[in-house]
Amino acid sequence: xxxxxxxDEQDTALGTAEKMEAHEKALLHRAFSVFIFNSxxxxxxxxxxxxxxxxxxxxxxxxxxxxYQGQDTQVAAEKRLQEEMxxxxxxxxxxxxxxxxxxxxxxxEYEYDHVFVGKYDGPVIPDKEEVAGFCFKSMEQVEAVxxxxxxxxxxxxxxxxxxxxxxxAKQQ
Numbered sequence: 001x002x003x004x005x006x007x008d009e010q011d012t013a014l015g016t017a018e019k020m021e022a023h024e025k026a027l028l029h030r031a032f033s034v035f036i037f038n039s040x041x042x043x044x045x046x047x048x049x050x051x052x053x054x055x056x057x058x059x060x061x062x063x064x065x066x067x068y069q070g071q072d073t074q075v076a077a078e079k080r081l082q083e084e085m086x087x088x089x090x091x092x093x094x095x096x097x098x099x100x101x102x103x104x105x106x107x108x109e110y111e112y113d114h115v116f117v118g119k120y121d122g123p124v125i126p127d128k129e130e131v132a133g134f135c136f137k138s139m140e141q142v143e144a145v146x147x148x149x150x151x152x153x154x155x156x157x158x159x160x161x162x163x164x165x166x167x168x169a170k171q172q
Contacts, residue, residue, distance in 0.1 A: 003016035034091060034116045060153065086125030092118065093114065109156065
């Protein structure tokens with residue numbers, strides 16, 4: 001069984017917990033989020049599958065998940081991108097942040113989130129069990145739709161977006 005890595009607020013591993021236990025008890029755990037851009041600077045968005053146990057049907061970044069015990073976070077992010085979106089590309093660590101979001105079903109995401117960015121222009125072949133849809137949008141379009149329809153986007157995406165914008169501004 002894959003166990004999540006429990007961490008403190010400095011991302012020091014403290015132990016492990018089963019995935020649902022970590023979300024039921026709101027235990028701080030290591031996670032990652034991947035943001036992908038094409039050569040036009042457009043961001044790849046995915047709509048989470050409607051069967052997901054939380055945030056079902058909401059729009060978010062290219063992929064996100066958790067590294068498991070004994071797994072390097074960047075390696076886990078690269079593997080998950082392949083599993084969910086059907087492609088691989090080089091990822092660069094951008095930043096990290098902690099967030100906590102409670103959901104209507106009683107679960108809570110309390111994550112130390114490592115954010116990676118990458119560039120990709122090839123075909124996207126999403127796993128239908130994980131992804132209901134996908135699209136590329138310019139940063140201006142993303143900002144506009146998140147502002148106009150915040151309820152259509154995941155909690156972590158709305159928190160990460162301004163941090164991503166600040167990171168990208170420093171890269172120019």
